[in-house]
Amino acid sequence: MTTAGHDVHTEHTHAHGPGCGHASAEHEGHVDYIHDGHAHAPHQGHYDEHALPHAAHEDHAHAHGSDCGHEAVTHGDHMDYAHDGHRHAAHGDHYDEH
Numbered sequence: 134m135t136t137a138g139h140d141v142h143t144e145h146t147h148a149h150g151p152g153c154g155h156a157s158a159e160h161e162g163h164v165d166y167i168h169d170g171h172a173h174a175p176h177q178g179h180y181d182e183h184a185l186p187h188a189a190h191e192d193h194a195h196a197h198g199s200d201c202g203h204e205a206v207t208h209g210d211h212m213d214y215a216h217d218g219h220r221h222a223a224h225g226d227h228y229d230e231h
Contacts, residue, residue, distance in 0.1 A: 156215035
């Protein structure tokens with residue numbers, strides 16, 4: 134659905150907010166909540182769809198894995214790890230932001 138020039142995520146039963154369990158990221162003056170392969174933000178009674186960020190995350194202190202303590206999220210054919218307000222996946226010698 135498109136409303137006033139932006140895509141809207143219509144069927145959403147979960148209210149996002151601090152502590153809701155989903156990764157979040159600051160984005161152009163608001164917070165996007167990331168899950169199920171997409172990002173969206175609350176906006177006037179609905180959620181606006183936003184593109185997932187994809188950039189290299191190069192400064193990382195440890196290797197993620199099954200026992201690293203961060204939330205593992207299946208994303209397509211790989212695993213993302215959520216922490217510190219973002220989600221990323223190993224890719225070669227760096228991590229891609231998702």
